[in-house]
Amino acid sequence: MRWFWIDRFDEFVRGKHATAVKNVSLAEEHMHDHFPGVALMPNSLVVEGMAQTAGLLVADAIEFNRRVVLAKVAGAEFHFDAVPGDTLRFEATILDLKPTGSLCKVTSTVGERLQGEAELFFAHLEPGEGVPKLFEPDELLQWLDQMHIYDVGRDEAGRPLARPDW
Amino acid sequence: MPSRDEIYEKVKAALVDALGVDDDEVSPAATMVGDLGAESIDFLDIVFRLEKAFGIKIPRGELFPEDVLSSSEFVTNGKVNAAGIAALKARMPFADLAKFEANPSVQNFANTLTVEDMVRYVQGKLAA
Numbered sequence: 416m417r418w419f420w421i422d423r424f425d426e427f428v429r430g431k432h433a434t435a436v437k438n439v440s441l442a443e444e445h446m447h448d449h450f451p452g453v454a455l456m457p458n459s460l461v462v463e464g465m466a467q468t469a470g471l472l473v474a475d476a477i478e479f480n481r482r483v484v485l486a487k488v489a490g491a492e493f494h495f496d497a498v499p500g501d502t503l504r505f506e507a508t509i510l511d512l513k514p515t516g517s518l519c520k521v522t523s524t525v526g527e528r529l530q531g532e533a534e535l536f537f538a539h540l541e542p543g544e545g546v547p548k549l550f551e552p553d554e555l556l557q558w559l560d561q562m563h564i565y566d567v568g569r570d571e572a573g574r575p576l577a578r579p580d581w
Numbered sequence: 582m583p584s585r586d587e588i589y590e591k592v593k594a595a596l597v598d599a600l601g602v603d604d605d606e607v608s609p610a611a612t613m614v615g616d617l618g619a620e621s622i623d624f625l626d627i628v629f630r631l632e633k634a635f636g637i638k639i640p641r642g643e644l645f646p647e648d649v650l651s652s653s654e655f656v657t658n659g660k661v662n663a664a665g666i667a668a669l670k671a672r673m674p675f676a677d678l679a680k681f682e683a684n685p686s687v688q689n690f691a692n693t694l695t696v697e698d699m700v701r702y703v704q705g706k707l708a709a
Contacts, residue, residue: 465701470620486622486625486626487623488628489598489599489601490598490601511633515641516625516629517626518629536625536626536629538622538625
């Protein structure tokens with residue numbers, strides 16, 4: 416089982432910004448008890464969806480050659496709860512990107528309403544820096560395909576992204 | 582070249598953003614780890630913010646020389662040896678290491694850096 420908190424990318428501009436959507440459903444098991452009769456998506460999981468959107472954007476920008484790990488939520492604010500039936504739209508922008516880490520701003524909206532906003536700091540770790548291998552290449556590629564990154568992805572000049580040959 | 586006070590205000594803003602501390606918790610004498618609760622990942626975040634605020638480049642290990650502190654050449658029985666102290670002084674002219682020298686246990690190093698050291702570091706970078 417994988418920890419998927421986005422359903423697909425709608426926009427993906429290499430090294431710049433990306434938009435992913437997450438459809439919130441009562442079928443998700445955690446909703447059954449959180450809370451009984453008043454289901455809502457915990458904002459910690461909204462942060463995870465934000466981190467997956469921004470993390471894949473960053474990982475692609477550094478050609479997947481380091482392990483991109485959410486190191487710090489530098490600030491997060493939420494304005495209302497996400498509930499079953501909502502479609503969350505995560506918009507991630509890279510504010511700063513260096514070999515060792517990156518800083519991203521991510522917003523979560525439902526329709527026109529701003530649901531949440533966060534600044535996420537990612538560490539880019541090399542093998543041996545304490546984090547085990549996160550993905551097998553074929554599993555990662557399967558995930559990227561499932562997220563439609565190579566359907567919607569473009570480089571800065573607007574050219575389609577080449578699917579890696581792993 | 583900005584004044585010391587201008588640098589201090591920008592360093593303070595970077596620390597407030599990176600560490601989620603209040604304005605009044607940051608003082609020149611406050612230690613980064615002990616008083617402001619900085620963890621190792623925060624130093625990476627702080628480096629990002631200082632680079633942006635001042636338009637400087639901070640090479641890895643310059644502000645926090647982790648390579649010296651983890652080297653068997655410079656550390657003996659958990660304490661930084663004389664060669665290590667000399668290396669730290671050479672690498673960190675901006676830091677006041679007198680207190681650390683009195684008890685140079687590696688784990689004490691985290692409590693050595695102060696906000697004023699960060700200001701001096703930036704002053705040195707801007708003057709270079």
